[in-house]
Amino acid sequence: MRVLILGWEFPPYITGGLGVYCYELTKQLSAKGIDVIYVLPKRMKKVRSDFVKVVEVGPGFEFGSYNEKEAMVFKGSIEDYNNLLVKRCLHESFDVIHAQDWMVFDAAVRLKKITGKPLICHAHAIEYMRTPHDPWSYIVEKEKTGYYNADLIIANSYYMKRNLVEKLGVDPRKIVVIYNAVDQERFEQQFRREHGLGNSKIVLYLGRLFVQKGPDYFLNAAKKVVERFRNVKFLIAGTGDMLPQLIKQAIDLGISDKVMFLGFVPEEEKPKYYAISDVYVLPSVSEPFGITVLEAVAAGTPVVISKESGASEVVRSAFKVDFWDVNKMAELILGLLMYPPMAREMSRNGKKEIKHLTWDKIAEETIKAYKMAVYG
Amino acid sequence: MTHVVMYFHVHQPHRLRQYSVFDIGNGTEYFDKKLNKEIFLRAARKCYFPSNRLLLDLIEKYEGKFKVSFSITGTWIEQAQEFEPELIQSFQDLVKTGHVDLLDETYYHSLAYLISEEEFKEQVKMHRKLFKELFNYKPKVFRNTEAMYSNDIARTVKDLGYKGIVAEGWHSYLGWRSPNYVYQAKGSKIKLFLRNYKLSDDISFRFSTPYWEEFPLTADKYAAWLAASPGEVINLFMDYETFGEHQWKETGIFDFMRHLPEHVLAYEHLDFVGINELIKMKAVDEIDVPYYSSWADMDRDLSAWLGNEMQKTAFNKLKALESYVKRARDIKLKEAWRRLQTSDHIYYMCTKWWSDGDIHKYFSEHVESPYYAFMNFMNVLQDLEGKLMAKIIPRESEYGEIPTSL
Numbered sequence: 001m002r003v004l005i006l007g008w009e010f011p012p013y014i015t016g017g018l019g020v021y022c023y024e025l026t027k028q029l030s031a032k033g034i035d036v037i038y039v040l041p042k043r044m045k046k047v048r049s050d051f052v053k054v055v056e057v058g059p060g061f062e063f064g065s066y067n068e069k070e071a072m073v074f075k076g077s078i079e080d081y082n083n084l085l086v087k088r089c090l091h092e093s094f095d096v097i098h099a100q101d102w103m104v105f106d107a108a109v110r111l112k113k114i115t116g117k118p119l120i121c122h123a124h125a126i127e128y129m130r131t132p133h134d135p136w137s138y139i140v141e142k143e144k145t146g147y148y149n150a151d152l153i154i155a156n157s158y159y160m161k162r163n164l165v166e167k168l169g170v171d172p173r174k175i176v177v178i179y180n181a182v183d184q185e186r187f188e189q190q191f192r193r194e195h196g197l198g199n200s201k202i203v204l205y206l207g208r209l210f211v212q213k214g215p216d217y218f219l220n221a222a223k224k225v226v227e228r229f230r231n232v233k234f235l236i237a238g239t240g241d242m243l244p245q246l247i248k249q250a251i252d253l254g255i256s257d258k259v260m261f262l263g264f265v266p267e268e269e270k271p272k273y274y275a276i277s278d279v280y281v282l283p284s285v286s287e288p289f290g291i292t293v294l295e296a297v298a299a300g301t302p303v304v305i306s307k308e309s310g311a312s313e314v315v316r317s318a319f320k321v322d323f324w325d326v327n328k329m330a331e332l333i334l335g336l337l338m339y340p341p342m343a344r345e346m347s348r349n350g351k352k353e354i355k356h357l358t359w360d361k362i363a364e365e366t367i368k369a370y371k372m373a374v375y376g
Numbered sequence: 377m378t379h380v381v382m383y384f385h386v387h388q389p390h391r392l393r394q395y396s397v398f399d400i401g402n403g404t405e406y407f408d409k410k411l412n413k414e415i416f417l418r419a420a421r422k423c424y425f426p427s428n429r430l431l432l433d434l435i436e437k438y439e440g441k442f443k444v445s446f447s448i449t450g451t452w453i454e455q456a457q458e459f460e461p462e463l464i465q466s467f468q469d470l471v472k473t474g475h476v477d478l479l480d481e482t483y484y485h486s487l488a489y490l491i492s493e494e495e496f497k498e499q500v501k502m503h504r505k506l507f508k509e510l511f512n513y514k515p516k517v518f519r520n521t522e523a524m525y526s527n528d529i530a531r532t533v534k535d536l537g538y539k540g541i542v543a544e545g546w547h548s549y550l551g552w553r554s555p556n557y558v559y560q561a562k563g564s565k566i567k568l569f570l571r572n573y574k575l576s577d578d579i580s581f582r583f584s585t586p587y588w589e590e591f592p593l594t595a596d597k598y599a600a601w602l603a604a605s606p607g608e609v610i611n612l613f614m615d616y617e618t619f620g621e622h623q624w625k626e627t628g629i630f631d632f633m634r635h636l637p638e639h640v641l642a643y644e645h646l647d648f649v650g651i652n653e654l655i656k657m658k659a660v661d662e663i664d665v666p667y668y669s670s671w672a673d674m675d676r677d678l679s680a681w682l683g684n685e686m687q688k689t690a691f692n693k694l695k696a697l698e699s700y701v702k703r704a705r706d707i708k709l710k711e712a713w714r715r716l717q718t719s720d721h722i723y724y725m726c727t728k729w730w731s732d733g734d735i736h737k738y739f740s741e742h743v744e745s746p747y748y749a750f751m752n753f754m755n756v757l758q759d760l761e762g763k764l765m766a767k768i769i770p771r772e773s774e775y776g777e778i779p780t781s782l
Contacts, residue, residue: 193548228397317747319747321627327396327398331397332751334397335397339686339754341688341750342683342686342689342747345686345747345750349727373617
């Protein structure tokens with residue numbers, strides 16, 4: 001079987017998850033004996049692959065971003081690309097067309113009509129989900145064209161499937177759900193490369209940068225860690241009004257080369273950051289619960305958490321410390337960095353411990369509380 | 377006749393102080409004298425003094441019909457000498473009655489057998505010397521740390537001149553056989569005395585458990601159980617701290633013990649003997665233990681000490697320091713290394729909370745968590761390694777030797 005995949009990007013050119021997805025998918029497909037022709041817009045960087053036939057189309061595109069100012073330019077590039085795509089692909093023979101997201105749907109539908117080959121449209125994201133209050137009608141129209149004409153639709157989650165049905169009116173019978181695999185190792189390698197982390201150990205702070213979250217204590221502890229352990233980087237994921245102050249603090253402490261501010265991390269990206277970290281620190285001054293602690297533990301990352309958090313009552317396989325005791329905090333972080341067997345032991349036990357903390361159980365307990373209130 | 381052997385194990389470790397990574401290389405003390413003193417004095421008040429008093433009374437009262445046996449670790453004696461020397465006198469008084477048998481063990485209550493045979497033998501000899509000096513007593517029976525046992529251990533102990541050795545009466549090697557007989561170790565002519573764990577644990581663990589169906593346990597009921605037990609010997613082996621420390625005075629443990637001899641001796645076929653008496657008895661069969669067993673936890677193996685990755689890491693590091701200790705030739709550092717071998721330190725790192733949690737927790741009340749215990753221990757080992765290297769490098773470089781790294 002020969003599949004024509006109409007894509008958008010491919011390593012080394014990657015702007016988001018789509019490129020990673022296409023790389024991993026085509027690699028696995030060819031390993032399983034499927035012929036793949038992967039088509040994408042030609043850009044500045046040359047794309048190469050030894051396991052898949054890559055076809056680059058066009059003179060060298062620069063799409064820019066699709067905000068209002070550049071909308072016309074962006075639209076023009078998309079149209080050009082789609083036209084060239086159709087022309088180029090008519091030289092290829094294939095059994096099925098697999099179109100990755102709205103940018104190529106126009107060409108995909110035309111190719112289907114010309115060749116009579118079945119079309120699969122892949123929904124990675126839709127405009128209504130990206131900008132629910134102000135979707136760009138141009139994109140919505142492209143999406144509708146693709147999904148209405150597709151013989152089969154692959155949605156990357158049931159949530160996506162529901163959105164396709166509810167927001168775009170797509171026939172649910174032709175949607176199948178196939179989840180994306182998170183290739184953690186790849187993500188980690190890429191992240192390390194992009195941020196110049198080498199083989200540094202990583203200590204993570206993830207949360208808003210507000211006083212009650214204690215990010216300043218985190219930096220003070222970082223300073224003490226660095227004095228004993230050089231090969232480490234401290235990631236601060238999140239934004240908040242303390243950001244400028246924290247940047248200044250890192251400079252004043254002389255550890256600005258050891259601290260990286262990542263900015264806001266979207267919900268679905270969080271697990272990746274826990275997983276690449278060697279230690280997760282929650283230095284909160286006051287934290288009613290601290291769900292991030294459970295998320296980190298679930299990801300297998302050992303945690304150093306403030307005693308002033310609800311989560312510290314729940315997780316036993318964790319280091320607990322008073323938020324103001326930065327010496328102790330540093331000592332515990334250091335221990336986890338210096339003694340990997342301890343980190344692994346804590347990770348294993350932590351995962352086991354929180355298994356019982358499912359939403360299902362929490363609902364059951366809540367129902368029990370309701371019943372107690374109602375029936376006494 | 378069924379002989380009842382009551383053997384008590386007396387031990388306190390030198391607990392470590394909180395030793396942070398920032399203490400490494402700063403000359404900070406390893407052991408927490410204040411904490412050790414506090415715990416020792418508490419145990420002396422709650423257990424050692426009243427229990428010794430009680431046993432002495434019973435021995436005198438029954439004029440040789442009541443006998444007990446003891447093993448006492450070197451680390452306990454060291455602390456007694458420092459914090460409460462009267463206790464040494466108190467044990468000497470007991471031994472002088474002639475109705476108390478003593479057992480040898482490793483001086484440091486250590487896992488030395490797993491470090492090297494040489495280290496093991498040295499620690500046994502240290503203990504032997506200690507007992508000779510303090511009690512003018514030469515034990516004939518040996519108890520390895522936490523009743524750690526195997527065919528090989530039995531052979532080594534036999535080579536050291538002992539006639540008997542203690543082990544757990546565990547079904548995995550007993551099979552259908554009863555622990556209530558004297559056995560012989562496979563592969564060496566040494567008698568094997570197996571703990572009746574059920575009857576021992578009835579006192580040491582279950583005595584004050586309110587949800588136990590036999591609660592409360594009275595001396596006459598317990599004596600009736602002993603009387604109804606088939607076999608030639610009932611080995612009741614337990615930590616001495618059972619009396620007053622694990623089971624508080626308020627549970628009635630001392631009253632139980634006070635009345636036990638009269639109820640046991642009321643049965644004509646029961647008597648008390650010291651553990652040395654068992655050496656003369658005929659072994660009914662041979663016991664084959666080709667792997668390590670112990671009396672700890674539900675598993676009766678080494679998993680209480682070497683069950684998780686932290687414990688294995690810590691123990692391997694400790695073991696690896698042996699050659700450094702030899703080369704450094706520093707008495708103080710050697711003593712520190714040996715004190716670190718005390719099995720309690722590695723026991724504190726155990727993460728088998730879910731089944732055996734309560735017992736582990738009891739013994740490690742001063743340790744915040746197994747992770748702290750590990751980190752503390754490793755920090756100390758790092759410091760010790762540095763100190764050993766500092767001794768080795770100047771000396772050996774004179775001879776042109778270059779120390780290999782771990």
